[in-house]
Amino acid sequence: QNVDVIDSTIKTMEEFSGYPLHEIDSVPSFSVDSANLQKQIDELSSFSDSPAPSVTRILYSENDVLARRFIKNLMDKAGLSVKEDAVGNIFGRWEGSEPSLPAVSTGSHIDAIPYSGKYDGVVGVLGAIESINVLKRSGFKPKRSLEVIMFTSEEPTRYGISCLGSRLLAGSESLARSLKKTVVDNDNISFLDAAKSAGYAKTDDFSNVFLDEKSYSAFVELHIEQGPILENEGISIGIVTAIAAPASIKVDFGGNGGHAGAVLMPQRNDAGLAAAELALAVEKHVLESGSIDTVGTVGILDLHPGAINSIPSKSHIEIDTRDIDEKRRNNVIEKIHESAVRIAKRRGVELLGFKIVNQDPPALSNELVIKAMESATQVLNLSSKMMISRAYHDSLFMARKAPMGMIFIPCYKGYSHKPEEYASPDDIANGVKVLALTLAKLSTN
Numbered sequence: 001q002n003v004d005v006i007d008s009t010i011k012t013m014e015e016f017s018g019y020p021l022h023e024i025d026s027v028p029s030f031s032v033d034s035a036n037l038q039k040q041i042d043e044l045s046s047f048s049d050s051p052a053p054s055v056t057r058i059l060y061s062e063n064d065v066l067a068r069r070f071i072k073n074l075m076d077k078a079g080l081s082v083k084e085d086a087v088g089n090i091f092g093r094w095e096g097s098e099p100s101l102p103a104v105s106t107g108s109h110i111d112a113i114p115y116s117g118k119y120d121g122v123v124g125v126l127g128a129i130e131s132i133n134v135l136k137r138s139g140f141k142p143k144r145s146l147e148v149i150m151f152t153s154e155e156p157t158r159y160g161i162s163c164l165g166s167r168l169l170a171g172s173e174s175l176a177r178s179l180k181k182t183v184v185d186n187d188n189i190s191f192l193d194a195a196k197s198a199g200y201a202k203t204d205d206f207s208n209v210f211l212d213e214k215s216y217s218a219f220v221e222l223h224i225e226q227g228p229i230l231e232n233e234g235i236s237i238g239i240v241t242a243i244a245a246p247a248s249i250k251v252d253f254g255g256n257g258g259h260a261g262a263v264l265m266p267q268r269n270d271a272g273l274a275a276a277e278l279a280l281a282v283e284k285h286v287l288e289s290g291s292i293d294t295v296g297t298v299g300i301l302d303l304h305p306g307a308i309n310s311i312p313s314k315s316h317i318e319i320d321t322r323d324i325d326e327k328r329r330n331n332v333i334e335k336i337h338e339s340a341v342r343i344a345k346r347r348g349v350e351l352l353g354f355k356i357v358n359q360d361p362p363a364l365s366n367e368l369v370i371k372a373m374e375s376a377t378q379v380l381n382l383s384s385k386m387m388i389s390r391a392y393h394d395s396l397f398m399a400r401k402a403p404m405g406m407i408f409i410p411c412y413k414g415y416s417h418k419p420e421e422y423a424s425p426d427d428i429a430n431g432v433k434v435l436a437l438t439l440a441k442l443s444t445n
């Protein structure tokens, strides 16, 4: 690598971090080991319950435990001191010259919904560890400590709770209580038992997971965009200004069921059709919100007994609705509830349950963190664009505990939550460099 690049990079680092890097005798290169990072992404994707190229990695499954061990090893190799909390959030710390100051943190998740891809969350964990390696290789020494976090269960797959680990870190009393007692998965395995089987939950008082106010001075998450904008516009970096407000609802209908041949249509109260009608009502209410920013999805629709020649006696649907405007999203939720009641009445079925699992507010990124990310992209001569995140992230909850920012990188056709999800090594390397410089900057503030 030619000296000019190194000099300008050193100069950049010094301006950025205020550290006399030129005094360091051997001048290492400021570069990302892309080949090694890609090898790590590929190896991590092999810890999967579904065949390649898809990745399925469910909370506390055997493959999740193996993947966690893989991450802890990489943190160890990066010289980070590693610790885990009662639900398995994993922390890797690089102690700064002033360890008593609140640290700067970064991180994401490695759990993967069924039949998804190998980049969602993973880029933000492996990329974070690599950003530490990049800073160490460049001779940088942090003032505030730098901490990489692998959050437990960002995906709601096993227990229907999204961002479980970061929600607890953000101090959710109700979640700490329900995890202790009531939360079970579809196989009726309690959260407590599953956590214990994975080596966690040595205590069931999950309030000890809560972060205290002064834990972190900033939190930055690197993530694939999961949308097509950056790729379509040929832009390298997305600077996230806000994260949309997610909500999820579980609805259950009950009817008499009966024989598909013998029961005539007028005598039926078909729980399956009630669910189908509600699914269409979700789409209707979302489309009528008057904004493109309102979305609604019915990703789960189960019928009981699930036999072709039996009228469904029970139905269960799960609804995901989001918007950058919390009020507008809540209006949609209300309309969905009214529809559920109306449909149940008209079809003579019982509305057995209408449970709002989470109804979270949107989160705004912090101005100072945005500035640090912006100047990092400029120093690295990378194009960037301010944008909002329609997907939710652990950042949504970390924003409650520290000034938050997110860095997006382009991904192939905006694909995500499917095996075709892809981000190029160059785009990942750009993201890691922007993250490294941003962390360097924030650690000297």
Ligand SMILES: NC(=O)N[C@@H](O)C(=O)O
Pocket (backbone or CB within 6 Å): 120, 154, 155, 156, 162, 226, 390, 391, 392, 393
């Ligand atoms: N980033 C991401 O995919 N988060 C998901 O859990 C989501 O549904 O938004």
Ligand SMILES: [Mn+2]
Pocket (backbone or CB within 6 Å): 120, 155, 417
């Ligand atoms: Mn996801």
Ligand SMILES: [Mn+2]
Pocket (backbone or CB within 6 Å): 109, 120, 121, 154, 223, 393
């Ligand atoms: Mn994610």
